[in-house]
Amino acid sequence: MRTTYCSLVDQYLPKYLEDDVSSVRKEQIKEHLSSCPDCRGDYKRLKFVLSHLSQVEEYCS
Template sequence: MSWKCDIVTDLAPLYFDKEASKASRRLVKEHLRECPECRANYRKYHPAQNLASELPFSGNVENFAMLAKKMRNRRLLLWVGFLSYVSATMGALALHYMHKNR
């Protein structure tokens, strides 16, 4: 553990409560980007969404839009499949009763 890790550990309560100075926040952010050990400790003691909100955004907005579109398409296909299944079942039951009542 380096001296930077010790400083980040000392600053962590202020950083997490958003009470640290601008320079301290910058130091902690940079260190979390560089140090896997401190990042692992951060994740252990703080919810994952905090890490995602504190570190710079690395995703691509278009990727999220594409993922949302795929999810909508999948949901639509599931509904179409479900409605087809229900329609086929109802049709088969109708044919069964029509054939039975002849």
């Protein structure tokens, strides 16, 4: 079940993906992702979208 903490973690996911968070925050997020399937899914979907965006560029160049 999604909690308020899940929403907070979600806000940090783009930064986490870019390794733009403190080491303490990084560990907190990592730990949460390992125990929360909802957030893990959000994280995977975010990575999926971003990985396909680079291919969108093919339409522009």
